[in-house]
Amino acid sequence: MTAVAPLETETFSPRQNAVLECALKLLVAGGEKALTTAGIARAANCSKESLYKWFGDRDGMLAAMIAFQSSKVRTPAPRHGAPSLEDFTHNLRTFAVDLLTVLGGEVSLALNRLAIGQAGPGNTGLGHLLIEQGRQPIEQRARALLELGRRHGYLAFSDTRQAFETLYGLVVRDAHLRYLLGDAPDNEHELSARAELAVDQFFRLYGRKLLKD
Amino acid sequence: MTAVAPLETETFSPRQNAVLECALKLLVAGGEKALTTAGIARAANCSKESLYKWFGDRDGMLAAMIAFQSSKVRTPAPRHGAPSLEDFTHNLRTFAVDLLTVLGGEVSLALNRLAIGQAGPGNTGLGHLLIEQGRQPIEQRARALLELGRRHGYLAFSDTRQAFETLYGLVVRDAHLRYLLGDAPDNEHELSARAELAVDQFFRLYGRKLLKD
């Protein structure tokens, strides 16, 4: 099919991007019930007919919103070279804080709530889309980071996926679900404290014994 | 307030329980969109008027469903006494498997999807209810288990909450969210393997060095 598509920035026109941005704002502000076609058209100063012309139907609109949001996020590649143990630890902590920040972000929460609310026995489309577009980049970045640490002798593991999932669990715990259910996200101080503790625990599980005593 | 209420099975009449059971079945089968008042009345052979008489409105119905479901779950208290290390390890693994099984259960997933879909900027009612009714018992059971292990010298920690959250993260990882988004739950074999690994990791973080070499 479209296996040769080289750039994913061209999936939508600027006008459509603006409309999707408005739709995201609406979703964040009022949840799924506030995301009506009429509401989007009114907020974006466009006609419903254009919405249906561009996105097909409401589900296409939701999928487009997910794709658009994921296209906005650039996953910063960790600068390679030869990081010291301190650098690498700092990288891990930064990743942990970034992860918690992203998961607690308004737009991410709204889209996750949307996909989860839609998910049912048969409706796995949005969910899988969200996993693909939102989760995979994070996992790729984390796996690259972990393997970098292994190459430099700071970490020891055989299964990258297992190591990543452990790190994810230590960092996120049940925070994501609490956020989704409406709990107020933690402040920046708690966030970094959690990240530090999680990375510390992760090193005790997967770090080579380069740490003091 | 009702601190002396010995039995919480009396919150709803048997007839109402049957209706709630039907409503849960509908929710599990078809998601939130299938949970209409007319549908519930038809499936339960009752009238809409009775529904509104018993539960007030639709939100009251949802809250009653959560309360009813949580009232069905009995948290088995770990048998006290003096467990050996093997017993205690087995208890932890059982807890881990139970936790994953509960979180992956159809009813739990459906209710969580419902509450998450409803959750928004102001709508935190159902979410908090779900946290209180569904989460607290599990946490209490786990904390009791952890402190039992500490009393017997198998574990060493100062902050029970921190230890519990670590155990939770190691056991659950991102499984709950994947379930919620529509991923098929893991089979029993994967489940117990995950539980075993998680408990092993937890011992390496919080266990006294009673493990071999």
Added chain:
DNA sequence: CACGAACCGTACCGTACGGTACATGCCTTG
């Protein structure tokens, strides 16, 4: 300038839902 494409705003249609009202029937109670 003339033409056409794209788009906006609005009006419209069918449907489906939450909630209410009412008529019928069952079952307890005096």
Added chain:
DNA sequence: CAAGGCATGTACCGTACGGTACGGTTCGTG
């Protein structure tokens, strides 16, 4: 047996949404 409460089932109402159709406007193009 009579009467009243309680539940069922159906019909009904207002509303709001997804989706479509249409007239008017803007803008690029030959």
